[in-house]
Amino acid sequence: MASSASPVTDLDAATLQNWMTRHEDLAILDVRSAAEFESMHIPGSYNVPLPLLAEHADELAKRLGNRVVLVCQSGVRAEQARGHLAGAAVANARVLTGGVPAFAAAGGDVVRGAQRWSxxxxxxxxxxxxxxxxxxxxxxxxxxxxxxxxxxxxxxxxxxxxxxxxxxxxxxxxxWNKAASEPTAQSVISQLPAVR
CATH class of the missing domain: 1.10.287 (Helix Hairpins)
Incomplete structure (x- = not known):
């Protein structure tokens, strides 16, 4: 009896660091709030808060390539975002295990801003x-x-x-959880590179 292996949906910090130096088609989507994103994020990542992603998953999917990594604070919201993107035919999205804090703890480069509670x-x-x-x-x-x-x-x-x-x-x-500039669907979509 053949068993169908479930697709790999998680990614560790070391692999993401490796991908960041080797893959130009990488899109890192940070699904936390804009305020959380401002306090600490991975350089080159795009802030697409989960409610915005959920509402515009089909539009975003048209701009995403083959290498998509979803990040949040712990992985829970990123996993929810993966489900929304899977419904929009993006089956290859990965979730960063442990979120942005785990990436920073593993020595990954992060941009730090005003500190807020997660x-x-x-x-x-x-x-x-x-x-x-x-x-x-x-x-x-x-x-x-x-x-x-x-x-x-x-x-x-x-x-x-x-x-x-x-x-x-x-x-x-x-x-207190609002940032100076909240992302909109248009601002996010316009920032994402066109799929080649």
């Missing part, structure tokens, strides 16, 4: 704070306030099961 760290802080508030409110205000802690726990469970994060999406829209 979106994942903001989610942990918001969720933890809301759970504490729910428990304290349940003790000192009304037992019903404990439902807040239960709601957060249910939301985190759903987030893990579906590999999505509604709280992260909401936090990404906050003013």
């Amino acid at each position: 979106l994942e760290r903001q989610v942990r802080m918001a969720a933890g704070s809301l759970v504490i508030a729910g428990l304290a409110g349940g003790r000192f205000i009304s037992p019903k306030v404990r439902l807040l802690a239960g709601g957060i726990g249910a939301g985190l469970t759903f987030s893990a099961a579906t590999n999505t994060c509604a709280m992260g999406q909401a936090l990404s829209k906050m003013p």
